[in-house]
Amino acid sequence: MQIDLLIEQVLNGVQFGVMLFLMAAGLTLIFGVMGLINLAHGSLYMVGAFACAAVAAATGSFWLGLVASLAAAAAAGAIVEVVVVRRLYKRDHLDQVLATFALILIFSEGTRWLFGSSPLYLNIPGALSGAVSLPGDLDYSLYRLFIIIVGMAVAAGLYFLIAHTRLGMRIRAGESDREMIAALGVDITTLYTLVFALGAALAGLAGAMVGALQSVQVGMGEPVLILAFVVVVIGGIGSIKGALIGAVLVGVIDTLGRFLLPAALHLFLPASQAASIGGSIASMLIYVFMALVLVVRPQGLFSANA
Amino acid sequence: MxxxxxxxxxxxxxxxxxxxxxxxxxxxxxxxxxxxxxxxxxxxxxxxxxxxxxxxxxxxxxxxxxxxxxxxxxxxxxxxxxxxxxxxxxxxxxxxxxxxxxxxxxxxxxxxxxxxxxxxxxxxxxxxxxxxxxxxxQNDNFHEAMGQYANKDYKKVFILAPNYPAGKDSLTGFKRYYKGEVAGEVYTKLGQTDYAAEIAQIRASGAEAVFFFLPGGMGIAFTKQYAQSGVGLPLLGPAFSFSQDVLGAIGDAALGVKNSASWSHDxxxxxxxxxxxxxxxxxxxxxxxxxxxxxxxxxxxxxxxxxxxxxxxxxxxxxxxxxxxxxxxxxxxxNTNNHPIQDIYVREVVKEDGVLTNKIVGTAFTDHGDAYAEQCKM
Known part of the structure; x- marks a missing residue:
């Protein structure tokens, strides 16, 4: 086993994890503060990717696209909160799941209606394309490195926002006792809309950054949404720190599993069988990990309300 | 009345x-x-x-x-x-x-x-x-053609397909005609969109070329990420990986890639x-x-x-x-098993009037049937 291959795979895992963190952070904030299960979070990810692709195609600038993705996803999030989600806070989780599932269908069909069902073109900006040499003779995609850095910066920013600002204080207060902070005169309605828009913007940012790497198409958000829920469950509901650590764990386990399991099975199985069986087991690995975490710590690794 | x-x-x-x-x-x-x-x-x-x-x-x-x-x-x-x-x-x-x-x-x-x-x-x-x-x-056909074509130029090829029936048929078909060494064989999840782990394995494998079968959005994601990774080995694939429906989204990263099909618009x-x-x-x-x-x-x-x-x-x-x-x-x-007997061509991705598309550059098989027809008793 070459050591630089292993390092590269760990970096890949971290990059995947950081992307999941951007999704899971919004999800866990919304659940922690408002007690709402938002299945439509994947649609906001898609909105971000489409906004970025459309603006980048019109202006030729990926960076403007990135700004547009933040704005479009935040706006879509705020509108959804005001028009639909606001009515759901007092309802039980089944109603929330039903209503936000309907939102997925509406977003998907709406996007298809606007952009068609063929995937859109969105490429990595010239300044970030190609590979960089890291110490130890390792070539690594510059863009993936960029995603890691942006993700870490967002994590640091969120930590600062929640731990050291007035808004963050209100968010934390909202998590522990929402009646009390409403009684203290904090405008809870606006706070909810803000939190929802913030979560949506993070999802949109993830969608735009990943869209350039993968493909921008209708339905791109749902597979990521499932993983983001896994991250939230592992990390502990409502905890940003949990979301970060859970996301990186899921990313690294998934990536290393895909790479190491077939290699391990190949020690005693023929190559094509090892590849096929190893691949199948690898795709289950993170769910097995989630089940283990639930057995040992049912509230997740860093539950906010523990 | x-x-x-x-x-x-x-x-x-x-x-x-x-x-x-x-x-x-x-x-x-x-x-x-x-x-x-x-x-x-x-x-x-x-x-x-x-x-x-x-x-x-x-x-x-x-x-x-x-x-x-x-x-x-x-x-x-x-x-x-x-x-x-x-x-x-x-x-x-x-x-x-x-x-x-x-x-x-x-x-x-x-x-x-x-x-x-x-x-x-x-x-x-x-x-x-x-x-x-x-x-x-028959699923194997296009891949068989690419296996045949790869014999000409490459001694060591890395092969990659999704883990579902057509993916397995794909790699089986490729290996049926490819005589060189398989540098690595990987099955990915159907619908997977991030290929960093697989690209790292390709880089470490010492292959001379990469054969991959990833239809639809999977192929777009793989090709773009592959172009970014700096690996740079030639790509081969069946038409599905470079079909007209995905070329626009892949962009210029697809230019020059060889792929096999029974049809081309030219x-x-x-x-x-x-x-x-x-x-x-x-x-x-x-x-x-x-x-x-x-x-x-x-x-x-x-x-x-x-x-x-x-x-x-x-x-x-x-x-x-x-x-x-x-x-x-x-x-x-x-054929006797109600599957086609047809010619299979090798195509190359080119740019025509600013639009990416495929052009026929050779024929891999003439009147090609499939390997399973003789097991069929109808």
């Missing part, structure tokens, strides 16, 4: 016309119109409908439903189409895992199924069926020129290989309908088997 009489005469004449020409045919089309693989299904539906429209045949009714690439949904739709719509023929499925879920059940109920795309090996050999016609290919024959012109005029885009296969499927049905009534299953099957239609692939006939 005159009105009633007139209506009666009308009805009578329509009824007479019906028996004089053909029985009405009801076709159930299940295809992927939403989610990650929607581009493929949309091309199949559009080309099929266009062929029907061009023929002017009013006796054929097509019922189209979306399977969203979900096997369980496809099975439900198939049951509904057979039991409540009473369709005579079925077609449309893109993905082999869906075909495996639907087709055996459909053909067992004596409904004829014509595949415009998927051709899993499990349905081509021992489990072949007189009601199952594959108008596209294939020189009358039927193909007519098809490409009609498709471009109607939908303002270039057709993909999926569209070409669906167009052929529609024309095959039309040719059989002109010869036999769909109510007489034996006669209709015989008429289908003759394959007496003008294929956009030039020549086309059915």
């Amino acid at each position: 005159r009105k009633i009489l007139a209506a009666g005469v009308m009805a009578l004449s329509i009824g007479m016309a019906g028996t004089a020409f053909a029985d009405p045919i009801k076709i159930g089309m299940i295809t992927t119109l939403s989610g990650g693989g929607a581009g493929l299904g949309v091309d199949v539906r559009d080309a099929f409908q266009l062929a029907m429209k061009k023929s002017g045949n009013k006796d054929i009714q097509v019922i189209t439903e979306d399977d969203a690439r979900k096997p369980e949904l496809a099975v439900q739709i198939a049951d509904k189409m057979m039991q409540s719509d009473h369709v005579d023929l079925m077609t449309g499925i893109i993905w082999s895992n869906l075909a495996m879920a639907v087709v055996p059940n459909v053909v067992a109920q004596d409904v004829i199924y014509l595949s415009p795309n998927a051709g899993p090996s499990a349905l081509a050999g021992k489990n072949c069926n007189k009601n199952y016609f594959n108008v596209a290919y 294939l020189d024959n009358e039927a193909n020129k007519e098809f490409v012109e009609a498709f471009k005029a109607e939908y303002k885009r270039l057709p993909s290989v999926y569209a070409a296969q669906a167009w052929d499927t529609a024309n095959l049905i039309l040719s059989a309908a002109a010869k036999a009534s769909v109510k007489d299953k034996d006669a209709f099957r015989a008429a289908l088997k003759e394959a007496d239609f003008k294929s956009v692939r030039g020549k086309f006939k059915f």
